[in-house]
Amino acid sequence: MIRLFHVSDIHFGAEDSAALAWFADCVHREQPDAVIVTGDVTMRARAREFAAAGAWLSGLGCPVTVEVGNHDLPYFNPLARAFRPYARHDRLARMIDRPLAIAGIHIVPLRTTARFQWRLNWSKGRVSQEQLSRALARIESAPAGATILVVAHHPLMEMGTQGTARTRGGAAALTALATAGAQAVLTGHVHDAFDVAYPVLHRTVRLIGAGTLSERVRDSRPSFNALRIDSGQLDVSVREMA
Template sequence: MTRLFHVSDIHFGAEDRVALDWFADRVARERPDAVIVTGDLTMRARREEFAAAQAWLEALDRPITVEVGNHDLPYFNPWARFVTPYRRYQALERMIERPLELRGVSIVPLKTTARAQLRLNWSKGYVSSRAIGRTLTQLAETPDDHLVLVACHHPLVEAGTRSTSHTRGGRAALEALAQAGAHGVLTGHVHDPFDIVHATAAGPVRLIGAGTLSERVRDTRPSFNELHVADGALETRVREMGDAR
């Protein structure tokens, strides 16, 4: 069995220190095979926020892949946002959009952020043709007998949570991912967990969202998802801070 911890929206700068310590303790005690972070490491993409995120992630001492979230693009520096939007991520380069090959499961990244969009709310999701093309190429290289999960920040379609993603190109991307053999999509952004099955022309795909470890909670306490993969089957459970376990 392969066990994964899926966490999202940590928001250093508005982090919940108690929640971070709780998650780190769970990682240290339970030693998952990998940690998947689906975006929004920071609140305002400041250097000190990235530095704190890097130190925290490295201390987990686990294989980690990290997606870029909309909060991880510079807010107050137009030059940095449009010309060098990911420069402050460079210290975390080995973790960013890192494909993972584990026992019986492959994790493939998909970028859903954009430095600008033709709408007022740039925090919402956007899947470019370049981004989906890169992900489809990586999907083609995964072992045939693996359960394949795609990790991105924004839900590709709405999942009934209070917050929304309104991801442009998301539905078409989901159809393409299913056709290419993806079994599930892991996301964040909405700060509440969900696990639903979405029908596509190529068959059903699991859509799994993680909550938050920040102070910016919605309807769920600080939480993360625990995923078990065994014999091609995927089981999930939400681990909320304060549960007896």
């Protein structure tokens, strides 16, 4: 059996120190096979926030893959956002967009952030053809029978949560990913957990969202998802901090 911890929206700069300590304790006690972080590791993409996030994630002591969230792009500097949006990610470079293969489980990154968009709210999601093609190529390279988990920051479809993603290209991307063989898509952004079996053509894909470990809670307490995968069967439980 493979065990994965799925956490999101840590927001260093607005982090919940008690929630971070609780999560780290869970990791150290239970030793999951990997930790998946679906974006927004910082609040304002400041260098000190990335440094703190990198140190904390490195201290977990297990494989970590990180997706970039909208808060991880420069907030106050439009030139940096346009030309060097990921320059401050050095401490996380080896974790960002990191595919993982663990005993037949293939974790495939899909970036859904954009430096700019033709709409006012740039925090919402977007799946470009370039990023989708990269994810599909990684799925195609996985061996037959592998369990494919796609990880992204923004939900590809709206899940009825208080927060919204409004991901452009999300529906088409989900169809392409499901057709290619993805069993589940793990996301964050909305700060509340969900787990929905979503019909796509002749298949069903699990859409799984994680809560937050920051002070920016919405409908639920700080939480993360614990995934267990055994013989291709995926079980998800939400762990909320007491």
